[in-house]
Structures are given as structure tokens and as C-alpha cells.
Amino acid sequence: MSTVETLQLTLLDDDGSLRRIALDEAPAFARPSGPLRSRVVFAAVHVVPRADGDNTPGAPADIDWDATSAFRRTMWSRGLGVADAMDTAQRNMGLDPSATRELIARTARGAREALTDPEIAAVFPEGAQVRDLVVAGVSTDQRSEHQLSLDEIVEAYIEQLQATEATGAGAVLMASRHLARVATSAAEYEDVYRRVLEAATEPVVLHWLGTAFDPQLEGYFGSTDTAAGAETLLRIIAEDPTRIRGVKMSLLDDAAEIAVREKLPAGVRMLTGDDFHFSHLIVGDGTGTTEPGAEQAPGEYSDALLGAFAATAPAASAAVQALDAGDPDEARRILDASEELGRHVFSAPTFHYKTGVAFLAWLNGHQQAFTMVGGMHSARSLPHLSRTVELAATTGNLEDPALAAERWHAMLRLAGYDLEDATGASA
Template sequence: MSDLPLTLLEEDGSLRTIALADAPAFARPTAPLRSRVIYAAVHVVPQVHGDNTPGAPADIDWDATLAFRRTMWSRGLGVADAMDTAQRNMGLDPAATRELISRSAEAARTALEDPEIAAVFPAGAAVSDLVVAGVNTDQRAEPELSLDEIVEAYLEQLRATEATGAGAVLMASRHLARTARTAADYEEVYRRVLEEATAPVVIHWLGTVFDPQLEGYFGSTDSAEAARTMLRIIERDPAKIRGVKMSLLDDAAEIAVRERLPGGVRMLTGDDFHFSHLIVGDGTVTTAPGAEQVKGEYSDALLGAFAATAPAASAAVQALDAGDPEEARRILDASEQLGRHVFSAPTYHYKTGVAFLAWLNGHQKAFAMVGGMHSARSLPHLSRTIELAATTGNLEQPALAAERWHSLLRLAGYELPAAPAHATGDAA
């Protein structure tokens, strides 16, 4: 155990100290992860000197942003980019979004030329295996669009994303949520967009805890009724659907949809509260008559939480590959405990916790976010974040994390002992 102290800040402003544990020895994979498909939804790193005030165009540190994506790939995880974790609709403007997708896809193409990274992805892996990217209608500034205009806005982004080689994630559109009057309107828009897709896409169902403007998506505020609409969209042409990402924070709703998905369509959990049991599964398998493969009752993953816990996520899948679901569950249970806090209400500010942990773990120079969103959580909330990261094994460089956190407390006016001389680490 480390002898370093970690000073924490309580809700009432008082301080307490705990012992800081050593970082866990999560091994990097040396072969492709087999048991689950995992995408980490990642954030963007702003220029420290940039004008990242609310409403200003995003000023992105591209070197640090792309280096962070490379850390995901080195763990065998795919990257889900330009989604809500990247502050889409909360500071990441349309021009920056398009550049982000292009740069991430090119970085993935370069990464596949690196033997160490190529070794942890299946033979013949393409850019779309390393990175999928959000496709939306948010390049249109008008608050109201017709259904035809929504289709065209989707298609504009879909074509641009496909041109980079990245896989497409059809995100929930605020325009569609405002314009659609019936479930049939959703079915029409998705049908027309999917007909133009040149490769299978992921459909993203983002719940109102993440974006209140999406209330009633898929034509109903009742999740079971909305699910029936989404399933009709999928069942019309399953070959066009790579998977479904459900981000409702409702594990029962996810399981109900998962059980009804056509063969070949993955459930990619976006449930940052319940992902442990959803990913490990219930231990049962089902076999369709005449099928050569068995299907485990589990979800794959596309999670913002895994941007903050990538080493643990990779280690959990390695444990599943080794036939040890108990170890996988132990690792994921710990990360889920951290995720529940990072994604606590108001859930849409979880991005602050993701960026905070990236800073603590040495992946960016400063605790900063585009649009100034690093101010969206209180110091006591961040204190609990680093405490949980420490106690669940999600601090990659504990000494560096403690040094950086203590510097933030000192900046806020708290008197702490001087930082120990051996608190060093690699700052992006």
C-alpha cells in the first residue's frame, strides 16, 4: 500500500484524510478482446489558453484529444466519438464536431499501422472497428425543421461521417423530438435515413436524464411503447443496424428490448448505473433452432463511464475471455460504484467528472472543458469522485492524482501540507 495521504472535502467544508492505495495492476491486452464489444464514449480536451467561454466556438487541443483516444485503443477498446460525452450540444459546435470525426478517423487509420494496437483488434479490422461517431441534425441552427429537412440534415452528417471511414451512430435528434407528432413520423425519418446508409449503423436512444429536450422520443413518454416503435424501425431492415445503444438508466427496459432484437443486432448498453450485470450477463445462453452459435444473455457496451475507467473495462473483458465472470463482475461492480456518482443528477453534467478524472490520470494538462463546463460540479462532488476513483482502483497514477487534487484545494483557499517530492507523473 502507498503511504500517501489523500485529503478530501466534505459537503460542510471540513477536511478529512484517507490513505491512498496503489494503482491496481490492470494488464494491457496482448490479443483482441473476444467476449464483448466495448466502445468508450470519450470527451474532448480544450486548449488551456483557448477562449472556451459559454457560446464560443470550441478551441480544442488536438494532440491531447487524439492521444486520449489512442489510450482507449491500446486497451482494446473502441472509441465512440462526437457524442454527448464529447459535449455535443453543450459546447462542441458543428464545425468542431465535423473536424473531430475526421481527425479521430484518421488517427484510427494510423493506429492500425501500429503493430501493438493492431494486435489488440481482430485481423483485418477497419477504421469503423476502432471509432464510431455521432450523426445528428445539430448543424442546423433553426429550432424547427420539417421532417424532410430533418432527413436531409441527418443525411448530410451521415455522408460526411461515412466518408471518413468511421462507423455511424444515429443520435436522437432534438429537431425530430420537437417536430414529430406520431410514432409514424419517427419511423418515416429513420426509414429514409437508413435506406441511404452504406454500412450498418448504431441507433442511439438517449433518455431525458441526459437530455430533457428529448422527452417523448420515438413517439411516447412510455418507454415500453417507445421501444415498440424503435423495434419496428430495426425489424424493417435488421441488416442496416449494427446495434442499439440504450441510455435510459433503466436496466429492465434495456433487457426487455435486448430480448427482442433480431439476430446480429447488438445491444450496446449506455446504462452507466447498471452496466456491470448487463455486460457480464445472467449466465444463460439461448440457441435458435439450427443455429451454429449460442447467444449469451448480455449486453455489449458504449459507455461514457468507460472513458474514465478504461483500464478496468479492458481488464473485465479479459477476465470474461479467460472464463472468469466472477472477476469481471468484481472489477465492473467497483467501476459502476464510481459511475453512479459521476452520473448522479443532474446527469447531463457527468462530462465534468469524465474530464476531471482524465486530468487526475494525466491525460490532459489542466482541468478544463470547452464552454467552461468544468465548473458544473462542486468541489465536494469532485472530492467524492476522486475518493471513489481511489477506492475502486480507477486512479492510474495515484500520486499524480493526489498532487493535482490537492493543488485544486489549495487554489480554493484550503491549507494543506506541501506536496510530497515523489508525486510525479506524465501530464499530457
């Protein structure tokens, strides 16, 4: 990347001091010319609220549907699938059940329309269907009661499952807070999942969300011991692997993911949700691809379903293109840079990572204002956001550096900072 000498970025450090760095041009990440072949990748995306809407804490989500839909089209244009109505979309943190159902329906409809666009259809396999472009979260959160019986949990899951399948979207069975509260054994988890899976008409993705993302899910799959929980998950899959499209593990534990990945039945994908370690998990165990089109064995790598890729879609697409071209080193270089940004965005408290995703979407011009449903844009400090924009700049994840600098500098001025007080720039 060449340096734009006249463009600088002013940053705010933890001690309140300002400093400047030189701002580089955006990397020339090419859009794919055909379908991504080496990995299946879904970006878990956020929702864009109306800038003039009432998105105060506790209010129903007031969503800018045009901007929200347009953001999803940017994912598809890069050859990435969309994972919607999941925790990145503020599920259980501002996205209410009514808005959730409308979001899934709108995104599925948008995917159907996208498949009629020759440019987008060209970057997905021939014969692709809506469920190849979008998967959506299915849970039990439409029930407001704190406690539900196991039978009621099954009914709530199936209600959402049927509504999602009716749109054409693929289903992701999310971890249920209701189930975490009432299940007393691994056997009860197995029974609930068996009954829900029997109702599915298409293979689903199972989602294991760790406590870093949602502390209310402690002990999911019947144990606080990860290895024991993994055995329960594997038994659920083994009962009928044809009903399982993949597993999304979001434990921020790469060793645990690899251990499960190696035991998955043929045809069941591991979709990493590990925003701390995705680079080596996606590229694989070191064997890489030796020539264009060469393939690794299924247990040697993870596919992806990542919130981090909502913020780094051009880089994610470029990395898979590099794998397709037989260049795992280049893929690793790109993903390592994005992972550095991801580790900061997803730093503790990890469940507030959504603020960083929305912030980067604003910096990159995908939404009018830095706002979030439930007022969650206030969940990170200014120095934390400053480090976010710095890492986005230095890892090549600002799509329009000049726009990002303009917006970030305006935010600093609004907070009362005089940018003339910043110390000199580094090259």
C-alpha cells in the first residue's frame, strides 16, 4: 500500500492524549470473478437503526431497512453468505422478536432478488438457493416467560424454525437461554434437540455460543466442562448427521474446536465462530493447498460463520480467493491482519463486540450514523474506538480511509477534543 502523504488520522489514547499517524490507501481487494470454492463463509451481520428512530434501551428496534438490506448485498457481492438474526444482530440485546422475524423475512427476500442479479449470481455456485446466501438464527426468545418447560422450549424452537424455513433461509439452531436455565442433564439437551431436528425440513446449523458472548449460557450441553459438552453435541449430531449442515462453535477455544472438527461425520462442516483464532482455523493445519483447486481433507480446516467478517468482508473474500488460487500463505497474511483487528473488537466484555462492528460499518460508509438498537453504541469507550479505527487502518480494513478519518475526527471534535493538539505523525 502506498502512503497518502496529505491524509493523517488523529487518535485518542487511554491517557486522553492525541496523536497522529499517516493513513494509507485502502488495499485493492478484488471482488471475486466466480464462486469462492475453498471455503464456505458466512458473515454474521448487524442491523442498522434509523438515525432518527427511538432506539433507546428497552424500546422496540426501529430499523433502517434500506441500509440494513444494502449492507447484506455488500456481503453477497463479495461471495460471502449472510448469517442473520444472530447475536451480531443484537439478538437478546436490543433486537426484539417482532423485528427478528421481519429481519429474517426481508433478508431472505433480498437473497432471492440478489440471485436474479447477474453480478451477484456469478459469485455463487450455479443453482444456488436462498439458503446458500442466508442462514438465520432460530431460538426460543419470542417467549417472554423466564422459565419454560422442556416441552414449551421444543414448541418455541419449532415455531421459529418453521417461520424461518418458510422464507427459504437456512436455519441456525441457536443456544437457548430458556434451555440453559431448565435442563438438568445432557440427556435433556439431547432430547430437546432430537425433537426439534425431527421437525426440520432441511439440514440445519447447530450453534454453540460460549459464556464470553452470553454468560447466561453457562453449562450448555449439560456441563461446564467443554470436553463433556462436546461429547453431548457430537451425540446429537451422530443420531442423524443428514439433518446437520454444520456446527458453529463460538467458544474462543481453538483447541476445543479442532477436537470437535476432527470427529464430525462426513458432510457436516465446522463453521468457526472463533473471532480470536480464525486465521489458522480457516487456512488449516499447515498442509494448505499445493496448487489451484487442490483440496484438504474435511477435518483439516474450518469453514466460517463469523461476526468479525461483517467488519472485514473485502479481506475475508480476498483470503478465500487466495486459497482458491493455491496461495495459503497469502490467505494467512490477510486473515492474520483481520484477526488482529478482531481480537480488539471482541475484547472483554466480548458481548459488546457488536459496538465495534457497527462502528466500523459507519466508518466504512454503510450507515448514516453511529447508532445501534437499544442504545448499544455507547457500550465502548472513545479510546477503545480509537484503537479500533487505528487497527482497521493498519490492517487494511478501512474501505474508504478518507471517509473514515472524516467521520472519526468529527466524533472526536463532538467530544470536545482539539485535533490541533495532536502530536506528530508516524510514517
